[in-house]
Amino acid sequence: xxxxxxxLTIFGLGWLTSLILVGFVAGYYYMEHQNLLKKLKExxxxxxxxxxxxxxxxxxxxxxxxTLVLFGCDLLTATKxxxxxxxxxxxxxxxxxxxxxxxxWNSGRKYWMWYRWTDHGWEYGPVGAxxxxxxxxxxxxxxxxxxxxxxx
Amino acid sequence: xxxxxxxxxxxxxxxxxxxxxxxRPPNVETTSLICFLVGFMFGARFGALLGALTMLINxxxxxxxxxxxxxxxQMAGMALIGFAGGFYRKVLGGNPNNAANPTKILRLEVSFxxxxxxxxxxxxxxxxxxxPSGVPIIIALIQGAWFTVIHxxxxxxxxxxxxxxxxRIIGNLLGETSWxxxxxx
Numbered sequence: 001x002x003x004x005x006x007x008l009t010i011f012g013l014g015w016l017t018s019l020i021l022v023g024f025v026a027g028y029y030y031m032e033h034q035n036l037l038k039k040l041k042e043x044x045x046x047x048x049x050x051x052x053x054x055x056x057x058x059x060x061x062x063x064x065x066x067t068l069v070l071f072g073c074d075l076l077t078a079t080k081x082x083x084x085x086x087x088x089x090x091x092x093x094x095x096x097x098x099x100x101x102x103x104x105w106n107s108g109r110k111y112w113m114w115y116r117w118t119d120h121g122w123e124y125g126p127v128g129a130x131x132x133x134x135x136x137x138x139x140x141x142x143x144x145x146x147x148x149x150x151x152x
Numbered sequence: 153x154x155x156x157x158x159x160x161x162x163x164x165x166x167x168x169x170x171x172x173x174x175x176r177p178p179n180v181e182t183t184s185l186i187c188f189l190v191g192f193m194f195g196a197r198f199g200a201l202l203g204a205l206t207m208l209i210n211x212x213x214x215x216x217x218x219x220x221x222x223x224x225x226q227m228a229g230m231a232l233i234g235f236a237g238g239f240y241r242k243v244l245g246g247n248p249n250n251a252a253n254p255t256k257i258l259r260l261e262v263s264f265x266x267x268x269x270x271x272x273x274x275x276x277x278x279x280x281x282x283x284p285s286g287v288p289i290i291i292a293l294i295q296g297a298w299f300t301v302i303h304x305x306x307x308x309x310x311x312x313x314x315x316x317x318x319x320r321i322i323g324n325l326l327g328e329t330s331w332x333x334x335x336x337x
Contacts, residue, residue, distance in 0.1 A: 017267040
């Protein structure tokens with residue numbers, strides 16, 4: 001099939017158009033990337049990374065490393081960023097009690113307990129998750145277990 | 153311009169403005185197709201006039217608000233599309249068989265032309281926005297990239313699927329037997 005000069009010119013314009021559009025879209029994402037990097041730098045002093053592990057007690061463990069949270073963020077808020085959390089606020093305790101994580105509910109003698117990683121290994125969380133303020137780069141584990149009040 | 157052509161221009165403008173004002177996804181429009189078609193059927197100047205007039209009225213009535221400083225750019229862009237319709241017919245020359253049974257190449261030509269003209273329209277209107285806003289032109293073009301993609305893609309589909317069907321229908325209504333270039337108004 002032989003194409004006329006007219007067809008070739010028009011197809012050339014069409015290809016030029018698609019090239020320009022690809023350039024625009026690439027430029028758009030490059031700009032978005034640059035804007036996000038700028039924003040991240042802007043908020044560098046207000047955010048921190050934490051590592052959250054969800055241990056279902058059956059061999060399944062989910063690690064959410066380098067989760068980005070605001071400075072002063074409590075553990076419950078940070079956990080809600082990486083999982084679906086059901087909890088009840090107990091006014092008498094002045095803290096929240098986690099009832100379920102990712103639809104795995106406290107049942108029988110098994111509860112969701114949380115630990116923090118220290119120089120001596122895993123330690124039980126000393127307070128309710130919403131009362132515990134995270135530190136930068138802290139590592140936390142939620143474990144579905146029969147509470148034994150000793151290091152796992 | 154005689155009375156018939158003036159009446160035709162008024163009716164086509166009303167049609168285009170009506171379509172422009174109809175709720176629709178952003179940047180999906182058939183005004184370009186109609187202006188190109190009218191330019192093709194009734195001459196480049198007539199198509200250009202329709203495009204300019206449509207965008208002039210649309211600039212005042214648009215649900216997005218008064219077009220303001222962009223309006224002359226929109227008028228110029230749409231006028232160019234109307235003019236291109238007439239010019240394309242001139243380039244094609246008289247060939248009645250093509251209109252009744254266009255080849256795949258012709259359909260592709262119209263789709264590719266639609267893509268190019270839509271891009272030119274978007275570049276013109278983005279420049280019209282960038283200059284008074286003090287935004288660098290390249291940034292304005294990049295910021296509107298996805299709107300341009302939607303605009304180009306929808307026009308490629310509309311032109312490719314509907315243009316020659318509409319040409320045949322209008323040709324039959326007007327009793328045209330050939331593709332001889334129409335006399336300019």
